[in-house]
Amino acid sequence: MTARERGERRAALGFVAPAVLTLAALTAGPALWVFWLSLRQRLPVFGIDRFTGLAHYAFLATDPRFWSATRVTVVFTVASVALELLLGLGIALALRGQRVGRRSALALLLLAWALPGVVTARLFEWLYHPAAGLVNVVLGLGLNWLGDPCLALPALVLADVWRTMPFVALFCYARLLTIPPALYEAAAVDGAERLATFRFVTLPLLAPVLLVTLLFRTLDALRAFDLMYVLTGGGPAGMTETLTVYAYRSLFQTLRLGFGSAIGVVVFTLVMLVAAAYVMVLHRQEAAA
């Protein structure tokens, strides 16, 4: 290594060190520490802090509440991501040819995405009001959406789809705009029907974006917290209690820091698996490009 290269490395370290040290303290450190915490019984109220090994995980393995929360998390994630992708793709296709009021269209669309999750929770709490909620009034029903064990999870999914679909739509729309019109002209010359054009021109070009968005959204759905915590609080009867809500309750309502951390570790592991898939896809796409 030449003196010049050594100098550059030293300078580079000076530039990155403050950020890297801050990140180490705020993300990497806590990410490792939570594993250690999950191996301990830590009840600050009683001054208890002792090593228990894998006891929390052993308990979780047979804990019906944990398995119920896992099921809710998976159903919530699969249902809301699937609906978002379908709807988002539809909106993107509808917007592609838009010439009038594009900015207004995007503003109306992105509004739902940009609002705080707590606001979304409050909006839907009011929409689902049994007597005066717009949903019941429009449908002419008298359902207790958030109080009925069968309806609460679908109601929650709907609120999440409303909030996050614009993200999917925006990504698909942006990709659609980059498809050269010549491709469609060629397809038209070949006599391709509308459906065939979509199937053989649009969809293959959109597939990489859809895949990335799918992983991005799965990651977010797995760690979602604010919407369900405020909208349903995990109820009724635990029907909407996700792993994040269960973890939060354990951490800060029953103040079992070790046990709650163990659930946090489970969420962490799930999210990191999806993130790993995301990074692999990005690498493959960069290699292909």
Next chain:
Amino acid sequence: MRRRPLIVDLAVLACLVLYAVPFLWQLVTSFKPESELLHVPPLLPSRLTLAHYGVVFTRSAMPRALGNSLGVGALTTLLACALGVPAAYALATLRVPAAGALMLGIVASTAFPQIATVSPLYLVMRALGLRDTWAALVLADASFALPFVIWLMTRFMREVPRELSEAAALDGAGRWRTLAAIHLPLTAPGLASVALLAFLFAWNEFLFAFTFTATEASRTVPVALALFPGVFEVPWGDIAAASILASVPPVLIVIGLQRWLVRGLLAGALNE
């Protein structure tokens, strides 16, 4: 492609107005007289009232919370950019030791679930005596804002032509000077987008704010809205007014700063 008729464009716009109805309904509710709230239809109020906003401004924690959120959001953005921009500059233009692993770690940490890091951070904040302060929230929010800033700014800075920094070096400019005179001006639009998103994320953040705050001294808007009190019955009109106030920055961003918002969002996941 064939140009589609105007009527289709208008129909799409109408659908999107319908899509915004959950928000618009809350907007209507916030101006509705108390006595008409639970009697729908009719959907529209007989007269408009500012009573709910009056209650929120004079008898709730919202005014204080709005100040806290603005302060925490601005400071988080400032901290993340101050630390993140130089790091991004080095990662994009200099030979940083273990740059690949570092970048992977930075991208990965944007994905860390807050529910997993909240318990260690809680213990840190308690140990440092930072609970219920702005500092706790700024630090906690930096845990997602900073990796986000580094990630996106590295991308933007990579696009600055090498010849420009080489020319600057020939003119005797040091690295900080090159960053300030060449890279910052050329990536300014990108930085604006990134800063905007960092602010928006901090404004919307709930889990950390809910955990690390205890009183009105530091409670942010989402926390105040989640805890909005109702004595005997739920004050739907007041909650609606508070929700609308909590939505002001996001609405302004979506309408007024849309170009920057979209640029930042797309840079996050597309490889174009």
